[in-house]
Amino acid sequence: MELMNNNRWESYIRRVTPYVPGEQPKDESIIKLNTNENPYPPAPGVERVLRNIDVDRLRLYPDPTIGLLVDELASFYELDKDQVFVGVGSDDVLANAFLTFFNSDKPIIFPDITYSFYPVYCDLYRIPYEIQPLDKEFRIVKEDYYKDNGGVVIANPNAPTSVYEEISIIEDIVSHNPNSVVIVDEAYIDFAGESALSLVSKYENLLVVQTFSKSRSMAGMRIGYAMGSKKLIKALNDVKYSINSYTLNQASILAGVEGVRDWEYYNEKIQNILDVRNESEKEFRRLGFSFPKSGANFLFVTHASIPAKDLYEALKENKIYVRYFDLPRIDNYLRVTIGKKEEMDKLFDFLSKYIESK
Ligand code: PMP
Numbered sequence: 001m002e003l004m005n006n007n008r009w010e011s012y013i014r015r016v017t018p019y020v021p022g023e024q025p026k027d028e029s030i031i032k033l034n035t036n037e038n039p040y041p042p043a044p045g046v047e048r049v050l051r052n053i054d055v056d057r058l059r060l061y062p063d064p065t066i067g068l069l070v071d072e073l074a075s076f077y078e079l080d081k082d083q084v085f086v087g088v089g090s091d092d093v094l095a096n097a098f099l100t101f102f103n104s105d106k107p108i109i110f111p112d113i114t115y116s117f118y119p120v121y122c123d124l125y126r127i128p129y130e131i132q133p134l135d136k137e138f139r140i141v142k143e144d145y146y147k148d149n150g151g152v153v154i155a156n157p158n159a160p161t162s163v164y165e166e167i168s169i170i171e172d173i174v175s176h177n178p179n180s181v182v183i184v185d186e187a188y189i190d191f192a193g194e195s196a197l198s199l200v201s202k203y204e205n206l207l208v209v210q211t212f213s214k215s216r217s218m219a220g221m222r223i224g225y226a227m228g229s230k231k232l233i234k235a236l237n238d239v240k241y242s243i244n245s246y247t248l249n250q251a252s253i254l255a256g257v258e259g260v261r262d263w264e265y266y267n268e269k270i271q272n273i274l275d276v277r278n279e280s281e282k283e284f285r286r287l288g289f290s291f292p293k294s295g296a297n298f299l300f301v302t303h304a305s306i307p308a309k310d311l312y313e314a315l316k317e318n319k320i321y322v323r324y325f326d327l328p329r330i331d332n333y334l335r336v337t338i339g340k341k342e343e344m345d346k347l348f349d350f351l352s353k354y355i356e357s358k
Helices: 044-051 055-059 067-076 089-101 117-125 167-175 230-240 250-261 263-286 308-317 341-356
Strands: 084-087 108-111 129-132 152-155 182-185 206-211 224-227 298-303 334-337
Touching: 044 250, 067 084, 067 250, 084 089, 084 230, 089 117, 089 182, 089 206, 089 224, 089 230, 117 129, 152 167, 167 182, 224 230, 263 298, 263 341, 298 308, 308 334, 308 341
Parallel strands: 108 129, 108 152, 152 182, 182 206
Antiparallel strands: 084 224, 206 224, 298 334
């Protein structure tokens, strides 16, 4: 039978320009400084529970409430369990939050340079948005967030800039927005300073989103969470249960619990990363790079004379992956994850020789 070409289904497809994640190369000899993963393994308890997983239990669906992990997070952060929502990475939590809270006709607002997933969610869910330019130092201009809006999203520390804003700036923005939900995406907060979590008891419209992917070394398990008032968490759960009740698998729930418990272990690893970050800052400066002060496990660097794109390509050819964004205002920057000292040494060895040869 001849295929008819006049079907309308194609025009009914929801089209979206997707987010492009950083590369996950198979070659293990590659030095991977491109997706802000933690260079150290998860806490020992994570390995223990994964080795002892009851495979027969996998016949059953996991707990749709993710109760064990919700309880563990609630007690760690001294919240009520009705104030915690867990999802499949903070990307999933953010996607649910955009769908749940940004349902007005007014544009939501976020910085021009920020996590590039935000405009993708807006596009997917048909949420209007207006970007607010960061200043020349990549800092938030807080007055830009005083205007009428349908919601506010702030990544703090911001990505890919690495800039951390003090909690007073965040509180100022939240207090000027009593009519909108304000989402603070704190994927990197454990490398920075004070979390906006302390404001959650004061502002019912503030949602703080965090992840197990960075400071807790578990990007591969895909666990993220949101904390806020009971009203916000109930609304998020209502949307979640309208899409997929069983979001976290059994292994992730058990591993996640161990990931919350052993903060002493993680704190030590965070300190290691901050030490290597300090050393790396010196090396980058010595080689002619500049960068904003980082509050994250990465640096956002630009070189005085060599274009970022050339550096990115030369590094890649030499099996060192960093992240480059061909986007307005940041197309001469590289986002470099802080790896282990040995990995950073190799990066700086290569950069020294390359820059000398120019
Ligand atoms: N927010 C920001 C600012 C990020 O950089 C990332 C990591 N790409 C995420 C959220 C998502 O992290 P995950 O889904 O692994 O929790």
